[in-house]
Structure formats: structure tokens, C-alpha cells
Amino acid sequence: MNNFSVKSFYRFCINSSKALLLTLLLTACGGGSGEAPAGSKFNPNLSFETSYTVNEGESVIITFSLDKSTLHDVSFDFVTTTDTARDGEHFHTANGNITIAAGEKIATVTLQTIDNSIAQSLSRFSLHISNIKGANTSDKELTIKINDNEPELSFDNKHTVQEGSxxxxxxxxxxxxxxxxxxxxxxNDGTAKVDLDYKATEGVIFFEPGETSLSVKLNTLLNFTTHDNLNFYFTVTEITGASTALTQSLILITDNEPEISFQNRFLIEEGSPAVITFTLPRSINHTVSLKYETYTNEEDDNHAKAGLDYQHISGVVNVITTYNDDGDIIYQTRIPVYTFYKKLVQSDRVFYFKIVELNGAAVDTNIVTITITDAVENTTYGFEKSHTLASYQAGIVSIKVTKSIATSNTFTVPFEISGTANAGADYTIIGNTETLIFESGQESTSIYINVIDNGLPRSGSTIHLNLLHAGDAELNDTPSHDIILMGDLALNDTGALTGDDAKYGRDSVQALKNDLNDGLAAFSFTKLDYQGNKLSDNNNSFSCVEDNVTGLVYENKQDSQIAYNARLSNDEISRLSKPLNQVTYQDIYNIFKQDVNGETKSDFTNITGRDWDGFSAQEKTQSAFKQTVILSEEEFKDLLKDSPREVGDTLKYTFNAPLQFQHTNWRSKSHSYYWFNTDNNVNGGRDGSKGEFTSSTAPISRLCAFPHNGMINYVSGLKGCNSANYLEVMNNLAVCGFSDWRLPKIEELRSIVNYDINSPEWDARFFPLTNTSGDYLSASPSVNNNATVWCVSGNTGEVKLCHKQFPNLIRAVRGNN
Structure with a gap:
């Protein structure tokens, strides 16, 4: 301890004691690992979100966090559990252990959901944690919600449709x-019933990937009865791969019965019919019938009486297809209700027409009120004719006076008499000399004149009768009458007899009495058929007329024809000249199609009133599409009576190939021709005009027509509307059995004109189709003007000059040449 002081030793001892104490504490709390026991206040807190939301097919990352770092690892186990979401179908199962290393604070785990292409509501599953070591937490579970990402199906919840659509x-x-x-x-049924109001429908429809719109067609049915609105349902019974909030749509069917229109009130004069016209607004494919009757309501103070005021009727009629005055198709029927005329002054009377039953259509009202008023007529009166021829030996002459309406009271008409004849010496009046009386109910009466024969020769004289005004009545067109007394004095007899002088010849009194003549005055004619056979005078189907006086035979013209537009091409003329049953809708479209800015257009709609594009491909293959409705010649005339409007009206012609009528009736009274003759010995020094045709196989122009190459009487090589071509066809076809037809000389042409001032120029029995709007050409050229020929007016019979360069009428003649 040389270098170890007491102070240093003391520090060592203190530090060693702290370390020993910490070791003992750790050992006591968690063992030798160094971690504190679960729930220990020394452990960090583990936290995480307890709820996640994700779209199906997406992954979700779960984050676990510690509120502080530690000197030890934190670990726990996890596992997914099912709820409304199922493992393997909505998500992939996951389990395992998560460790947050010492010093770290975050760990994550990724969970994967499944896009299952099944429509479903919100589904969920859970993640549970357990066996938590080294951390504290109050939550042991979190929830994952999966949103369905399937598209949603939608459709309208209500539709309205007319029945049959x-x-x-x-x-x-x-x-x-x-x-x-x-x-x-x-x-599905509602108030509408399957197979009665709509067609049974069931099926499956698929949206392919990427598609968002599809449609389903439901068919409603026509039931031909009037009804309130009906309904049925379109129902989605199952859907895969999508969701829908709506499973049903209401289909409302409105009644499609057309409404018949008619006038429901009439105010008519007695004796006139109330014509009730029932009209449909459009074409229908079923029969519309109505049952009807007339009746009287006797509670009405002014009720009419059946059998006395009107004719009672009842019955059943169908609305039919017909044509109006413009040639348009309409759908209607007319029922006339007749009233009776009575010569009585009465107040207005009322009766009714009732629709008892109606099938296939609807009406607002089923009653027609008919009010009868007294007829208010202006009474007119006058002589039956304007003059009478009589001799002094005639005795009593009756002069008839007529009145337009009989009256219940007597009617007195004053008259006066004058003239060159002497009253008392030449005649006397039998009865009243100043007034004429119509008795009650009379519509005619007479003035009687007694002509006096004194046995002496007298010159002619007249008795003039003149009716005067009477009350409120009016004089008609013959208020006066002349009795012509033919005298007995005459010129000295020269010994020469005229051919016709009313005493000798065809117009003599004896000849007229014996009825030796067939025509007016001294004319005599015989009708011939197309083969030249003689016919009776009352036969109206004749082709020629023979003049029994001169021996000449004249052609009888055919009905008028409507001129076509001269701008038609050769191809159009050929097509339009087909027989009536061969022109089709396809023909019409093809003939009049043209290129407009690179697009094919046709005036088909202007012709037929139908929309070409409105026809389906299937309809265009049906036989009905390839045939047209055939109209009669008269119906065509009605259809085309308006003036042509350049190309527009000619389009209508194709509907029934009306040019066929032109070719068939090539001798029509309305056809006109240029005078043409190349023989310088007879043409007066100028040929005339050829009048060129557009097509020689279908020879026709706005002036005339000849048989076309599809007809058995076709004559080839014709170049135009001129007299030479016309006579060539007449002779080639040997009309009425003759082949020497020619233009008549001017004397021959006017020899059949009646110049009697009181008679028509042409006898309608033998020349019924004379065109009074033009002039008839003769073979006689003018001597002083080589550009003209002599002709006769069809209106007045006047002889005049006609220019060779202008088209005129022809009546061919044969014989006596």
C-alpha cells in the first residue's frame, strides 16, 4: 500500500458497495438478464394504434413504439385473428415474435389484405400481441378494417314507355x-302482366374488364284495349364483382291507343246530312272499330223525332285507310246522318249520335249533338226554257213555269205579255191574263196560249211573255219566254231544192220525227271499237267514230295525262316507265341518289314520306319493302294534280311509275304535237318541227308519249312529238282496223263542228274527250304564210291559223282521200 492512500482506499470501498447493491437489486427484480419484471415501473411503455382502415388488396404497416430506450431488449408475440374478414380470402394470416433491441424504440410488422373481386360490406380482422417482455402496455389487440374496392352498379329507378314500345x-x-x-x-309483374302487357325477360349480362356501360332491352306489348297506366319491374336478382344499392326499376306503361277525333256538335239545315268524320292521328297495325247509334232524349223540350226529323241509324264501322284531296294517306271513316226536309216552320230540334262501343282507340267524349234548323231557301222561279216554235195551226201552246221549292201556301206570280203577234187576232190567253198561281205543294204550273188559225197566209210573229217580281222570291235565269209563230208566206218556188232546208234533207221535220240521225241536228255518227266493229250509240268504250254522212272515220281521244318534268335522264325515264308493279323503294332510292360532299344522299323521303335511314337492314330484305302500293290512274291524277315543281314533283312519280299511264294512253286528249311534213308538194314550203325525245326506247316528253319498248305495241325509231310520228304509230298499230290515218283537211275537221248557237260545238256522246283548251291541227297549210297551217279551235269551232313551231292537238281521220 505504498502508493495507496487511505483516501483512495475509502473511495474504492464506497464504489464497490454501490455496484454490489445495484447487482443485488437487478437480481432481485429480474434475474440475471438485467430486465425488470413485467409491470415494473422501470420498464418502458409499449404503444400502437388500435384501429387501421385499408382498401382491399393493400398492405397495412403496424408500428409499435416505446416511450423510452432501455438497456435491454423488448419482445412480444403477435398473431392475426378473423372477424368478418376471413383469412385466405380477405387477408393473409400472420404470426411471429417482434423484438425491439436495447437502445431502440420502434418496430413494425406488415400485414397484407387480398383483392377478392367480391362485392361486400366493410370487413375487419384483428392482430393480437402476447408474451410481452421488457415493456408495459394496456392494449393487447388492434383492429384492421378492409374497405371493398369493387365498383358500384347503378341504373334509373323509373322508366316510362308507351305500350308496344x-x-x-x-x-x-x-x-x-x-x-x-x-x-x-x-x-316481374306489377299491375302489368307478363305475356299480356310485356314480354317475359330473364338473363345474365357481363361487364368485361374495362367496360362501364351496358343495356338491357325490355319489350312491352300492344293489347288493343284502352286502359289506365300499368307497371312492371326490372329486378337485379344477383350481382358478382360489383355492388349495388338499387335492385329494382319501375317500368310505367302508358296506353298507346290512338285518340279518335271528330266534330261533336253539328248545326245543320233540315234535309242536309250531318257527316261525322272519325279520324286517327297516325297509322296503326290493328283494326279500330266503333259501334254507334242515334237516339232522342225525350226530356229535351225541343227533341227531334226519329223517322220524322231524322233517319235513325245504328251499326259497326272500321276506320279505314283512304286519301285526302292532296293525295296524302289518312285514316278515317265517315258516317252520314240524314235529316228530313219538311215544308213547315219549326224551331230547332235536337237529337244525338252515340259511340256505344269503341275498340282499338280512345275518345274524349262519345256523344255528338246534332241540332236541326229550318231550311232557309231563296225561292226562285222562271220559265223552263227561253223559247218555243209553233205554227198558226198549233192550237193550244203550254208554256211551263217552274219554282225551286214548293210552299204550303199559294204563290202568285204576275206576268206581262207583248210581242209582234196581235192579241185576239193571233192568240188568246186561257185563264188569268195577268197572274200565274202556284197552288200549295206545286213546283210547276203553266201559262196556256191559244194560237188562232184564221186560214189566211200570214208572216211570222212573236208572243213575248215576261214574269214580274213576286214577294221575297227571286227570278231565275229565264224570266222571259218567246213563242215564235212561224209564218206561212215564202219565196216563189224556183224548182231547186236545197239539201237541208228544214223541209227537205236530213234536218227536215219528217227526218227528225223518224229519228234518222244519231247526233245533234242533222249529224249522224256510228261508234267503232278498236278492231273497227260497230257499237251501239250508248256504248262508252269506243275508239273511233264514223261520220255516216261523209264516210270519214275520226279517232276518239283518250283521257288526259299529267305532263312529267322534262329534266329526267334516260335512265330515269326507263325506270319510271316500268309497269306499275315493278317500281320498288330500292328503285326510288337508287334513281335519285347523289353524292353530296362525299356522302351519298337520296330524295327518297321527299318521294315516299319515309326515312330511308329509319329502315333496318332486316326490313330492307323483306318482300314488303320491295313492293309499292299500287294506285289507280285516277288516284294518281289526284295525287299529282298540283303543278310539277321541277325535280321535286317528278320524284313523286316514281312511287307508282306513273309514266306508264302516259305510254298506255298515248292518244290522250291532253297530248300535243308539232306539225311536221317533209313532202314539199303538200307542206306549203316548210316542214315544221320534229320535237325531239330524250329516250327512243321510252318515247316521252312533256308534250306527248308513245308506247315504250316494254309494251307489245312499241314502235321503234320515233324521234319526237310531231304529227308525222303520231300518224306513223296510228297506221303501224292499225287503230280501229285502219292503216290510212292522216291529218284531216280543214273542211273535214270543221265538218263535225255543230255551229248551232244553242248547242255545244262537239257532240259529247261521240266526241266526249275533246280538249276545249287547245286547237286541232289540219293538213291544210296556209297559202300566204308557209310557217302556219289551218286549225280549228276546240272551244269555239273557229277556223284560224296555227304556227308549225308550236305544239297543238291532233284528231286523226281516215277515208275519202
């Missing part, structure tokens, strides 16, 4: 899925 249910995912999503669905 489809309803589309649009299904939408909130986000694209990485997996396939399946939706099982079906339709």
Missing part, C-alpha cells in the same frame, strides 16, 4: 373493373 335499361359501373362483373336480371 321497347324500354332500354342502361346499366352503369361507377368505375372500370379489372375483373368480369356479372348481373343476373329478370322482369
Amino acid at each position: 321497347n324500354v332500354i335499361i342502361n346499366l352503369t359501373l361507377s368505375a372500370p373493373a379489372t375483373h368480369r362483373v356479372g348481373v343476373h336480371y329478370q322482369a
